[in-house]
Amino acid sequence: MKKKYSIQELEEIAFDIREDIIKMLEHAGSGHSAGPLGLADIFTALYFDVLKHDPKNPDWEQRDIFLLSNGHCAPVQYATMAHAGFFAKKELKTLRQLGSRLQGHPERTALPGLENTSGPLGCGLSQACGMSLAMRMNQDMHRWVYVVMGDGELNEGNIWEAAMLANKYNLNNITAIIDRNNIQIDGPTEDVMPLEDLKAKWEAFGWFVLDIDGNNIEAVIDALNMSRAIVEKPVMIIAHTVPGKGVDFMEYDFHWHGAPPNKEQAKEALKELRTLRGKIRGEHE
Amino acid sequence: MKQMYLHDIHEKLDQEPIRTGFGRGLLQAGKDDENVVAACADLTGSTQMAAFAEEFPNRFVQVGVAEQNLATVGSGLAAMGKIPFVSSYAAFSPGRNWEQIRTTICLNEQPVKVVGSHAGVSVGPDGATHQMLEDIALMRVLPHMVVIAPADSIEAEKATLALAKDKKNPGYIRLAREKTPVFTTEKTPFEIGKAYVLSPGKDLSIITTGTMTYHGLLAAEALYKDGIDAEVVHVPTIKPLDAATILTSVEKTGHVITAEEGQIAAGFGSAIAELLAEHHPVKMKRIGMRDRFGESGNPDDLLEHFGLTAKHISLAAHDLMA
Numbered sequence: 001m002k003k004k005y006s007i008q009e010l011e012e013i014a015f016d017i018r019e020d021i022i023k024m025l026e027h028a029g030s031g032h033s034a035g036p037l038g039l040a041d042i043f044t045a046l047y048f049d050v051l052k053h054d055p056k057n058p059d060w061e062q063r064d065i066f067l068l069s070n071g072h073c074a075p076v077q078y079a080t081m082a083h084a085g086f087f088a089k090k091e092l093k094t095l096r097q098l099g100s101r102l103q104g105h106p107e108r109t110a111l112p113g114l115e116n117t118s119g120p121l122g123c124g125l126s127q128a129c130g131m132s133l134a135m136r137m138n139q140d141m142h143r144w145v146y147v148v149m150g151d152g153e154l155n156e157g158n159i160w161e162a163a164m165l166a167n168k169y170n171l172n173n174i175t176a177i178i179d180r181n182n183i184q185i186d187g188p189t190e191d192v193m194p195l196e197d198l199k200a201k202w203e204a205f206g207w208f209v210l211d212i213d214g215n216n217i218e219a220v221i222d223a224l225n226m227s228r229a230i231v232e233k234p235v236m237i238i239a240h241t242v243p244g245k246g247v248d249f250m251e252y253d254f255h256w257h258g259a260p261p262n263k264e265q266a267k268e269a270l271k272e273l274r275t276l277r278g279k280i281r282g283e284h285e
Numbered sequence: 286m287k288q289m290y291l292h293d294i295h296e297k298l299d300q301e302p303i304r305t306g307f308g309r310g311l312l313q314a315g316k317d318d319e320n321v322v323a324a325c326a327d328l329t330g331s332t333q334m335a336a337f338a339e340e341f342p343n344r345f346v347q348v349g350v351a352e353q354n355l356a357t358v359g360s361g362l363a364a365m366g367k368i369p370f371v372s373s374y375a376a377f378s379p380g381r382n383w384e385q386i387r388t389t390i391c392l393n394e395q396p397v398k399v400v401g402s403h404a405g406v407s408v409g410p411d412g413a414t415h416q417m418l419e420d421i422a423l424m425r426v427l428p429h430m431v432v433i434a435p436a437d438s439i440e441a442e443k444a445t446l447a448l449a450k451d452k453k454n455p456g457y458i459r460l461a462r463e464k465t466p467v468f469t470t471e472k473t474p475f476e477i478g479k480a481y482v483l484s485p486g487k488d489l490s491i492i493t494t495g496t497m498t499y500h501g502l503l504a505a506e507a508l509y510k511d512g513i514d515a516e517v518v519h520v521p522t523i524k525p526l527d528a529a530t531i532l533t534s535v536e537k538t539g540h541v542i543t544a545e546e547g548q549i550a551a552g553f554g555s556a557i558a559e560l561l562a563e564h565h566p567v568k569m570k571r572i573g574m575r576d577r578f579g580e581s582g583n584p585d586d587l588l589e590h591f592g593l594t595a596k597h598i599s600l601a602a603h604d605l606m607a
Contacts, residue, residue, distance in 0.1 A: 109394050115364065117393035120384055123357045127389060130361020130369075133346055137322065138365070158385070161354035169346075 005048050008284040010217045013083060014044040015277045018246045019270055020079040020092055026266035028096040031104065034243035034256040035150065036076035038181045038215070042239055043080040045220040046146060055085035058113040064143055065131055067116045069124020070150035070179070071105035072258070077114075078102050086113040122156025124149055125176055129162050132171040144228065147176045152184025155193045160205070166234040167206030174234045175227040179214065181243040183254035198238060207236040214239025246273050289506045290484040290517065291468060300464040303496070304402050306438030307460050308333025310445025311370055315341050321449050322367045324348055326355045332372035332402040332460070352378040356385035356397070363395035368449055375401025375417035375459060383423055390455045391427045398448045399424070402460040404434075405496060405546030406579040406587045409463065416579035421494075422551035424457040425524040431477060432524040434459040434495030434545075434553070437467045440521060443475040451477065461496050461546070463584045468499055480527035482534060486516035489540040489602055492531060494520045494553045497544035497572070503595035508602050515602065523553050531557065532565055541569035542601050546593055549573035570601045 005013070017040045025031045047053075052064040068077050075095065082089045087101070094100035101111040105119030116127055128145045135143050153159065166174055178198070186192050195201075202209045208230050212219045220239065227235035243257070244250025247269040250261075261269055291298075314321045315337050324346040325334045338345040346362075348354045352373055359371040371378065379386050379399055390397045401420050408416045424432045431454045435441035441460060448456045474481065483498070484505050493501035498519045505515040518534050520527065535541055541561065543554035554571030561567060574591060588594050 107392065109392075116360075117388060120388045122353075123360075123385055123389050126354045126357035127361035127364065129354075130358040130363075131365050132361075133358070134322075134362045134365030134367050137344055137367070158353040158357065161348070161351035162357070165346075165348055165351075165354060165358065 007218050008280065010044050010048055011280045012277060013048055014040045014217065015246065015273055015280065017044060017076065017079045017083055018273050020082070020089065021075045022247070022261060022266050022269045022273070024075050024079065024092050024095045025260035026263060027093050029260060030096060031075055031260050032072045032258050033250055033260055034183060034253070035070065035073040035179060035181065037247060037250065038241035038243045038245045039073055039076045039148065039179055040245065041215045041217045042148065042177060042179070042220050042241070043076050045217050045224060047080045047084045049221050050224045051146065052144070055113065058086060062143060065115050065145045067124045067128055067145070067147045068106060069118055069147055070121060070153050071118030073150070074102070074104070074106045077106060081113055087111070121150070121153040122158035125159055126162035126165065128174050128176070129165050129171055132174050133169060135173060141173050143173065145174045147174065149176060149178050151178055151180045151182065151189050151195060152192065154178065154195055163202070163205040163207065171234050172231045175224060175237065176234070177237045177239050179241055180238050181241045183243050183257055185257050187254050202236045206233060208233040210235065210237045212237060212239055214241035215245055246276055248272060287509055287514070289509065290502050291506060298466040298468055301438040301467050302462060302464050303435055303438050303441045304333045304460040304462065306435065306441030307400065307445050307458065308336055310442035312336045312340060314446050314449035315344065318368065318449060320367050322346070322362055322369050324355055324358055324362070324369060324371045326350055326352050326373040326378065328373055328402070331374070332400060334372050352382040353385050356382040356399070357389050359397040360389035360393060360395045363397045368396055368398065368452060370398045370400055372400035372402060374415060375404040375420045376415050379420055379423050379457065380417060387427055391429045394429060396452055396455055398456040398458065400458050400460065403462045404459045405461055406574070406591055406593065407461055407463045407496060407546060407584040409584040409587060410581050412581040413578040418547045418574050418579065420457070420459060421523055421545065421547050421553050425556060426551070429455055430524060431456040431522065433457065433477065433522050435521055436495060436498035436519055437465060437469050439467055439469045439471065440473070440475055444521060447475065447477050459495055465496055466499050468502065475521065478522050478525050478527060480518055480520040480522070480530040482516060482530065483519050484517040486514040486538065488513050488538055489515040489542065489606060490518055490534040490538045491515050491542050491544065491598060491602070492518045492520060492557050493544045494523055496546045497593065500593070500595040500598055501544055504598035504602065507595065507599050511603070513602055513606055520553070523556055526556055526560060528560055528564070531560060535561060535565055535567055539567050540605055541567055542572060542598055542605060543569065544572035544593070544598055547573055549575060568605055570605050572598055572601060
């Protein structure tokens with residue numbers, strides 16, 4: 001029987017994951033900081049509460065599928081998988097090194113538990129569509145397909161091709177999550193290529209849309225659970241997150257989209273994350 | 286007198302589009318294995334997927350005019366244990382969705398079979414936009430990808446069935462629009478990764494793929510009358526290349542002409558040139574499109590105009606042997 005974690009426990013796990021993200025990136029000397037930190041709560045909710053999976057048997061035939069579409073957020077997936085028991089945490093330090101299973105962008109064939117290879121943007125949702133269609137052909141629709149996508153990634157036309165297809169075939173065992181952190185490499189999303197009205201766009205494409213606080217684990221779990229009850233449409237969760245969440249000097253700053261912390265910055269970030277962890281305990285006491 | 290492959294029968298050969306053989310093969314593959322599925326980008330009739338879609342409506346996905354989605358939906362289907370054939374015109378798939386094929390199919394090692402119809406200038410009146418000439422280059426450069434250009438409809442049927450049985454590798458099959466002579470039979474061998482000496486000879490190796498193999502056979506007949514004994518090596522599998530068969534032929538003849546209905550740059554002739562440059566350099570000429578696009582016209586006129594016929598192979602042979 002899978003352990004049921006309290007919200008406080010999940011919040012603490014999310015901060016453990018954030019610490020590992022900082023350590024991994026500092027050690028690697030390259031990689032993306034803002035997105036992974038912002039996604040830590042969503043990943044914790046998925047891997048420690050919602051997903052039906054077995055870290056000791058990653059190919060379990062009845063598992064839910066999880067796809068990371070914006071592969072540059074791999075550090076949060078690796079850190080979460082290590083915490084969930086897919087592999088030893090000490091391997092996290094091999095991120096981006098020669099021979100590592102933790103490639104700079106995730107490769108399915110490198111690491112058991114990964115369901116796709118991603119990095120080039122805009123492909124996760126349509127792979128989810130293919131998987132959902134296959135599940136329907138196999139009469140396996142009780143399995144679920146979760147996809148995390150970036151918001152900048154929505155510039156890609158491929159996403160909207162998938163959006164139409166999911167609506168056409170009513171692929172209602174797909175729950176997609178947009179990490180709405182409002183930044184991409186070149187700046188704020190609304191400057192680079194405006195996405196709003198994002199909710200109206202997805203609704204116009206035939207999706208059931210939920211707008212949530214993506215850094216509130218309870219809200220994330222509630223939305224993910226609710227999505228499984230909605231059968232008339234595929235579900236898009238627009239999860240509003242703070243890029244760089246938990247590290248004050250990274251938060252909201254698009255310059256941290258594709259940069260790692262140096263040694264000094266990592267030290268400062270870890271100090272701050274540890275302080276925040278104390279605050280979580282305080283809040284729940 | 287040497288026995289020629291076509292004897293005097295080429296006037297009497299049936300004519301059928303290569304893509305028709307694919308359609309038959311896909312339908313049969315679907316009957317043989319329930320995991321064989323298909324997806325198409327609004328060209329179900331043209332790419333000959335209609336029979337499959339009618340027979341197995343629940344195993345057919347119509348993605349609309351969306352080739353990027355075609356490739357990535359294919360990747361998702363394969364990830365769940367399906368053997369998806371995804372079809373469009375070659376100009377659009379792999380023309381438009383190459384990166385999706387690279388990342389989500391090849392790097393991701395999913396056995397999606399990409400079906401590119403209407404390859405070559407023989408597409409005819411539709412013009413350069415629709416005459417795909419770069420697909421061999423685009424596909425053969427990808428790790429894990431198997432690349433096949435069948436020579437006629439019967440071989441296309443066999444190649445399709447063979448691809449459907451390969452549950453490991455991604456594949457690309459190159460199809461042509463126009464009717465072309467059916468010169469192989471049910472008994473002609475076909476295996477992925479094998480090249481075949483269709484007509485033996487000692488002076489020159491004419492190494493061909495796809496629609497140009499028939500022209501190669503005609504050229505060999507004409508050349509024999511001119512005193513040049515050419516061997517025709519048909520190479521339906523461009524990747525992986527059957528190096529042994531090709532090298533055996535070339536070591537014997539010492540002269541090579543390649544022919545393909547596509548760009549010679551990075552295409553089939555280049556693949557042969559790469560092999561020979563490393564293992565057995567000889568005098569060679571390549572027949573194909575020389576760094577230019579096609580244009581509208583009648584298919585036969587276009588093949589003549591761009592130098593893609595038996596006559597042009599013969600002329601190149603005389604040049605090479607002179």
